[in-house]
Amino acid sequence: MILPRTPGSLAFRLFLSAVVVTALVLLVVGVVLSSLYRAGTERAFDRRLEVYMKTIVGGIANSAVPSASSLPDPQALTDPLFIFPFSGWYWQMARLDTPEPEVRRSRSLPEGKLPTLESLGVEERPGGVREGYAPGPEKQVLRLVERSLDLGQDGRYLITVAGDASEIEEEITNFNLALVGTFGVLGLAFLLIVVFQVRFGLKPLGRIQEALSAVRSGKAERLEGEYPEEIAPLVREVNGLIDANKEIVERARTHVGNLAHALKTPLSVLVNEAGNRDDPLAVRVRDQAAVMRNQVGHHLERARMAARVSLVATVCEVTPIVTGLARTMEKIHRTKDLAIDVLGAEQDVRFRGERNDLEEMIGNLIDNACKWAGSRVEVSIITDVRSGRERNFFRIIIDDDGPGLSPGKRAEVRRRGRRLDESKPGSGLGLSIVHELTALYGGRFEMNTAPLGGLRTELVLPAV
Structure with a gap:
């Protein structure tokens, strides 16, 4: 037997249990690993956005602002991603302390403006930074890092840097595919190990079945051979049952013989006493004695046959x-x-x-x-x-x-x-x-x- 055959077998139940447990464990571990990898990928992406953020903040802090209504241009931020229109990478800074806030955007965002995470209900982390996802132009999903900057008399600013979140999803998708393939191979290998263990672990039970068949067919009288210590008590009990069965049969045969011998003599005495006389009493005694002999013989024969039939290994x-x-x-x-x-x-x-x-x-x-x-x-x-x-x-x-x-x-x-x-x-x-x-x-x-x-x-x- 390589694989379990019937749903009711112990091997099938063990195999099914192993399949269910393996699937649950791999599913839970896969979900946990995927979540951890997503969190790690997002942190790496956020650190990249924070580098751009620090570049913009440094440009604002070091520039001379000629008027309250003007904003500095972050010359140090020259990455081509922020130049190509709708590239998915954008920066935006807005001065908040003027009557009409002035907004400056990257060249990659020719129109419109980026949504603020504050308006989306994202909580602020220590340091005045918010991180999260928001919809962008061209139906893009963006990963945003947003920071408030207060320079006192030089102004109060809200700086936002956004990157295309599809890069995160691609990384996570590739990781999940690799995870599924790896876990699939591991699961298959584990199930093969389980099949191997079930097959060889239950092999002693198959030997017991063969030994019992040999006893039933008359080829053997007891279960013989060496068995694992977990199975040995069962073998001893079965052998004890066989021995007890034989003992009961022999005892029944002995009782049958004793009863036949005990009844034979009294019946013979009754018949001899009746003799060949023709009086009604003698005739009645002979007739009833004959009936008794027939009945005793009948029931003793039934007991003898029942004792033989109950004996194991008679072929x-x-x-x-x-x-x-x-x-x-x-x-x-x-x-x-x-x-x-x-x-x-x-x-x-x-x-x-x-x-x-x-x-x-x-x-x-x-x-x-x-x-x-x-x-x-x-x-x-x-x-x-x-x-x-x-x-x-x-x-x-x-x-x-x-x-x-x-x-x-x-x-x-x-x-x-x-x-x-x-x-x-x-x-x-x-x-x-x-x-x-x-x-x-x-x-x-x-x-x-x-x-x-x-x-x-x-x-x-x-x-x-």
Whole structure:
């Protein structure tokens, strides 16, 4: 697994969490860095404007003002940016202590005047300086530095220097593009590292899954191998659960055997006491003892089967069992000259359960089919039958060309000890045992009409 496969998996959740956290961290860091770079770019731009501002202030302070209505011309400010019309770079000075303020502007501002930051509500910094953005001519956005200058008797001035703010935006845009590219590469590298960590960090869980599959399929009895210290407690608990399951099964088998032995002797005593007498009491004792034996045998067998079914890692091959039973039944019923065909014998099928139980189920059904068949019995092994998404099943289908059974009689023969024809040998327990065993293994037992004309019996059992 390179990348997470399903939204519900732990790997997918870890990967999604890493993506979200990485995106948030990079976004926050990117916004902070972009804001810091903007602030730094604006400070550098403002220092450039302040150099021009100091040049103008120096020119005013050193010039001889012939009259109160005249303004000095800053000869020292000869940068071509302030000469070309509407270049985006402007200076402006206005004398404020005259009845009608006189304004002088740079050649790059042939008409109109620059707005004042005071009128735009920009607060003044210490030293009488204001900095900010304002609209300029030709729909330009300008970065302005504005300063008040009070020379006493020589006048009070408001000096403004403006530069094209597009230079700031271009610098910031270039920085943001470089930032996005750099963070994109970093984010991709980080996510690749996360995928690598998730893949190899969760690898022990994949090993546990494989080990559990081996236990379930009968290839192993416990989880073996070395695991990281974070996973080792889980492995120990699972092995403890397997051991406890085996212990419970063995204890149940022991109790079943003890109960069978404890009941066998009292029942034998009752039957012996009744003897061969024909009085009503003796007949009643023998009949009830027989009923008790049947009931005890029935329930003990159910307990035995339930104990075996609950055992983990019990697996057997299906095809050799079916083939062997078919050959055995041909010999048992050789007087009928039956042909028993096994279809699908090349299938590699394994039953998740006890071999004795599978032999008992299939043997009962093949034997029953041989008893009623005319000349032919077919046994089919079909694999890859799924019931749900978590368990695999296989089918054993047994067809005969005998008289078959009506739907009503099919339900009747499922009942324990019920025989429809006393002329055939048997106790009437075979089909009921098959039905109970199949149910204990979580499978199905069905009866239908066979294509050959007789009865079709079908077993659906869990496969590995």
